[in-house]
Amino acid sequence: MGLYNSEMKSKGQLFVRNGLIIAFLVLFAAATIFPIYFMIISSFGDPVEAGAMSYSIFPSKISFESYSFFFKFSPHSWDWLLNSLIVAGCVTVSNVFFATLAGYSFAKMNFRGKNILFAILLGSMMIPGQVTQVPLYILIVNVFELQNTYTALIMPSIVTVYNIFLVKQFMSSIPKEVIEAAKIEGCSQPKIFWHIIMPLSKTVMAVLSILTFMAAWNDFFWPFLVTNTMDMQTIQVGLKNFRFANTTYFAPMMAGATISAVPMFILFFALQRYFLEGVTVGAVKG
Amino acid sequence: MNSVWTKKNKKLKLESDSGWGYGFIAVALIAFSLFTAYPVINAFIISLQEYRPLGSTYVGLENFKNTFSDSLFWKALKNTLVYTLLTVPVNIFLSFLIAILILPFRKKTQTFFKAVYYLPAVASGVALSVVWLWIFDPLKSGIANQIVGFFGGSNQNWLGSSATAMFSLVLMSWLSSHGTAIIIYLAALLGIDNSYYEAAEIDGATFLQKLWYIVVPFLKPTTLFLLVTGVIGSFQVFQNAYLMTGGGPDHATTMVGLLIFNNAFTYFEFGEAAAQSLLLAAIIAVISFIQFKFLGNDVEY
Numbered sequence: 001m002g003l004y005n006s007e008m009k010s011k012g013q014l015f016v017r018n019g020l021i022i023a024f025l026v027l028f029a030a031a032t033i034f035p036i037y038f039m040i041i042s043s044f045g046d047p048v049e050a051g052a053m054s055y056s057i058f059p060s061k062i063s064f065e066s067y068s069f070f071f072k073f074s075p076h077s078w079d080w081l082l083n084s085l086i087v088a089g090c091v092t093v094s095n096v097f098f099a100t101l102a103g104y105s106f107a108k109m110n111f112r113g114k115n116i117l118f119a120i121l122l123g124s125m126m127i128p129g130q131v132t133q134v135p136l137y138i139l140i141v142n143v144f145e146l147q148n149t150y151t152a153l154i155m156p157s158i159v160t161v162y163n164i165f166l167v168k169q170f171m172s173s174i175p176k177e178v179i180e181a182a183k184i185e186g187c188s189q190p191k192i193f194w195h196i197i198m199p200l201s202k203t204v205m206a207v208l209s210i211l212t213f214m215a216a217w218n219d220f221f222w223p224f225l226v227t228n229t230m231d232m233q234t235i236q237v238g239l240k241n242f243r244f245a246n247t248t249y250f251a252p253m254m255a256g257a258t259i260s261a262v263p264m265f266i267l268f269f270a271l272q273r274y275f276l277e278g279v280t281v282g283a284v285k286g
Numbered sequence: 287m288n289s290v291w292t293k294k295n296k297k298l299k300l301e302s303d304s305g306w307g308y309g310f311i312a313v314a315l316i317a318f319s320l321f322t323a324y325p326v327i328n329a330f331i332i333s334l335q336e337y338r339p340l341g342s343t344y345v346g347l348e349n350f351k352n353t354f355s356d357s358l359f360w361k362a363l364k365n366t367l368v369y370t371l372l373t374v375p376v377n378i379f380l381s382f383l384i385a386i387l388i389l390p391f392r393k394k395t396q397t398f399f400k401a402v403y404y405l406p407a408v409a410s411g412v413a414l415s416v417v418w419l420w421i422f423d424p425l426k427s428g429i430a431n432q433i434v435g436f437f438g439g440s441n442q443n444w445l446g447s448s449a450t451a452m453f454s455l456v457l458m459s460w461l462s463s464h465g466t467a468i469i470i471y472l473a474a475l476l477g478i479d480n481s482y483y484e485a486a487e488i489d490g491a492t493f494l495q496k497l498w499y500i501v502v503p504f505l506k507p508t509t510l511f512l513l514v515t516g517v518i519g520s521f522q523v524f525q526n527a528y529l530m531t532g533g534g535p536d537h538a539t540t541m542v543g544l545l546i547f548n549n550a551f552t553y554f555e556f557g558e559a560a561a562q563s564l565l566l567a568a569i570i571a572v573i574s575f576i577q578f579k580f581l582g583n584d585v586e587y
Contacts, residue, residue, distance in 0.1 A: 002483030003475075003496055004390045021387050028384065029402045031461050036409060038429065039417045057429075102314035111307030117315070124322050128522045128570055130543055130563040134550045135325035135332060142339055156321045159314045189306035218410040220525060225551060236412045240529065243416055250420060257413035268408045272401055279404070279466050280473040 036261070043067070043258045045251035066251040070259065073242055073252070076230040080238035081259070087153045087223070087234060088216035095212045096205050098159040103167025104197050108179055109189070118168070121161045137225055152226040153234070157216065163208050170204035171197070207278040210271055214264055235260045329560045337556035349561035359562065361537055362545040363569075366521055368452060369541060373459040374516040378509065380460065381467035386497070388468070389475055400472065404465035415529040418458050419445070422530075430454075445531050448538035455526055455539055467512050474508040475501070506581075514577050521570050542566050 044062045047069040071077040105111075106118050136156060146152040174197070182192045198205075223234040233241070239256045246252060268275055333349055335342040353359050388399050406414060421429045422444035431441050444454045482500050491499070524543035527533055533540035533548065540548075546566065550559035 002480040002487075003386070003478075003501060004493065018390070021390070025384065025387055025399055028380075029399060032403055032464075033405055035414060035417045035421060035462070036405060038421065039413065042420075098313045098317075102311045105307050105310035109303040109307040109310070111303050114307065117311070120323075121318060124318070124326070126518075126571065126574070127322075127326060128518070128563065128567050130522060130546045131329050131560075131567050132322060132325035133547075134556050134559050134563065135328035136321060137550070138328070138332075138337075138556065139320075139325065155317075158317050158321075161318065161322070164314055189303070189310070193310070214408065218412075220410070220412050220529075221547075236410055239410075239412050239416065243419075253416055253420070257416045261409040261413040264408045264410065265405070268401075268405070272397075275408070276397070276400055276404065276469055279469045 039254050039257050039261070042251055043254040045254075047249060047252045066255040067259070069249070069252040070242065070256045073246065074230055074238070076233070077238065079231050080233055080235040083150075083153075083232065084217055084234040084236070086150060088213050090150070090154045091157050091216040092209050092213045094154075094158045095160060095163050096209045099163035099167050099208060100198070100201060100205055101193065102159065102164045103171055104193060104201075106164065107168045107171035108174070108176060108197075121164060125161050125165070133221075140226060146226070148227055148229055148232045150232075153223055153232075156222065157219075160212075163212060166208055167201070167204055170201065174200055203274075203277070206271070206274045210267065210274050211278045213267070217264060329564060332556055333560035333564055335557050337560075342557075345557070349557045350565070352558060353562050353565065358537060358540065359542075359545065362540045362542045365452065365537075365539060366541045366543075369456065369459075369523075370517055370520040372453075372456045373463075374513065374520050376460055377464050378467060378512050378516065381464045381471055381512070382505070382509075384464070384468050385471035385475055386501070388472060396472065400465075400469050403468050406462035407465045411525045412529060414458075414462060415526055418526075419530055422454050446535060448534075448536045451531050451535060451538045455530070458526060467516075470508060470512065471505065474505050478504050510577070510581050513581070514574055517573060517577070518570055521566065521573075 038057070041057070041059045043066055044059055044064070045066060046061075046063055047066045106114060140152050140156065141147045144152075146155075178196060178200075179192055182196055187195075218236065219234075220236040220240070224237045224240065227233045227237060230238070230241070239260050242256050243253055332342075334344060334346060336345045336348070384399075384403065388396050391399075423429070423431070424441070424443040424446055425431070426435070426441055428444075430444055434440070434442060442450055445451050478501065482504075483496060486496050486500060522543050524541045524547060527539045527541055527544050528547065531539045533544050542562065543566070546559045546562045549555045549562065
């Protein structure tokens with residue numbers, strides 16, 4: 001790269017420079033992933049109370065006792081995972097479909113009030129979550145009386161403004177001639193969307209589904225607020241309950257944390273490209 | 287916008303799009319009105335009420351008055367400000383530094399480091415808070431205490447003492463929330479054309495000069511973006527405080543977000559919570575405006 005001076009460096013100097021940089025990067029990387037490493041390593045320990053043990057950074061043994069301890073804690077431990085999967089899955093599917101639809105509409109279609117509507121949506125992204133939290137809770141729990149249902153867990157995030165914005169940004173790069181040509185051929189808008197826009201938007205849809213799934217899976221406060229029985233809770237809420245009920249059981253707690261985090265790690269390593277792309281899509285002007 | 291369109295085309299387009307246009311955004315608009323617009327309007331109404339599930343009473347600006355005279359609100363505001371000042375600039379600087387250092391390497395190495403630094407952002411906040419809770423174990427065998435002890439420091443009661451509780455949360459942020467910023471910075475760095483560096487090199491510029499006169503100005507929009515979103519995010523953050531310290535000890539880690547949450551869902555003072563959330567929104571708006579005003583005058587979007 002041009003930022004680093006290319007000439008006047010001997011091979012030895014270059015080697016030393018790169019070596020120093022790598023050493024620093026690795027050190028910082030180690031500090032970054034240490035908690036995750038610590039979590040996974042410790043989860044293989046025995047489910048004994050913390051007072052009797054000392055922490056070790058290296059695994060002395062591998063046992064899955066703590067995992068079974070975590071699952072035995074509540075008869076609904078598996079339900080938590082299933083609930084998380086159901087909620088995150090539904091939220092993802094509905095967001096991908098409706099955000100793509102709305103994003104296409106805002107980017108490529110012409111109708112009265114489009115710009116004003118989009119400006120309102122965009123402006124609403126500035127409003128902190130705390131403002132809507134209380135009224136939303138009242139609406140869902142007191143008005144609709146949906147407490148402890150999947151509807152309550154899913155509905156409020158059925159399609160988010162951020163996702164619509166993401167799609168709109170992406171769609172702006174699709175040439176309008178493609179759509180015009182289809183229109184002249186007599187293609188209706190739903191057909192254009194289904195046969196032309198969707199295939200062209202696979203990347204943004206992949207990015208969007210990953211980010212949405214991750215956010216829904218990791219969400220804690222909303223499921224915490226609208227569920228009140230163990231069988232309806234998600235894994236994040238379950239983990240919190242487990243923590244407060246077993247404050248001294250170190251290894252099982254780490255096992256629970258690992259269980260809640262590992263599905264996302266697997267997804268991350270399998271679809272790394274889309275994760276990393278997703279970070280920049282909304283931020284850097286294309 | 288579409289100045290190239292002939293009038294006829296425009297008319298055709300309007301006619302054929304209108305129905306479907308509204309149709310395509312219908313679900314999004316309904317969801318938005320129901321779950322964002324209505325709650326926002328309702329927040330204003332609730333903030334003027336003493337909220338009861340069956341029949342609230344109008345109390346005027348009572349909730350706002352109470353908030354302003356509540357020393358805990360000011361303390362929470364101060365805590366939020368301290369947390370923001372300690373985390374956001376440091377995280378931006380760290381991310382900038384790391385992005386610059388990753389830059390000279392091959393794409394594969396870059397991707398590897400990007401993935402590693404991004405990993406904590408993938409893990410759930412609850413899981414991370416559980417892990418950090420044990421890292422900050424106040425016993426001598428706790429990881430943080432072992433590290434401090436290794437350098438000759440004395441045992442700390444990290445989250446349990448008001449002197450170190452806030453710093454513990456800040457430390458956690460330093461080590462787990464820079465992945466996104468690094469990736470964004472790196473993308474922006476790769477967008478700087480090589481010819482600028484070449485021209486500077488012909489003039490005999492050193493590495494630091496290039497950094498200061500080319501990279502920093504070029505990345506200013508990125509930095510502003512990270513600063514504004516970082517501050518907005520930091521003013522709302524309270525999940526770690528809620529899960530790890532519960533706002534204590536002695537309210538040393540009570541942030542405004544946590545105060546609102548507790549008022550609403552521990553004490554069920556919905557009116558006061560709504561009033562405080564609106565104040566928080568106003569504060570965030572003012573701060574964002576100031577940032578744009580003073581830092582964004584030559585930034586174009």
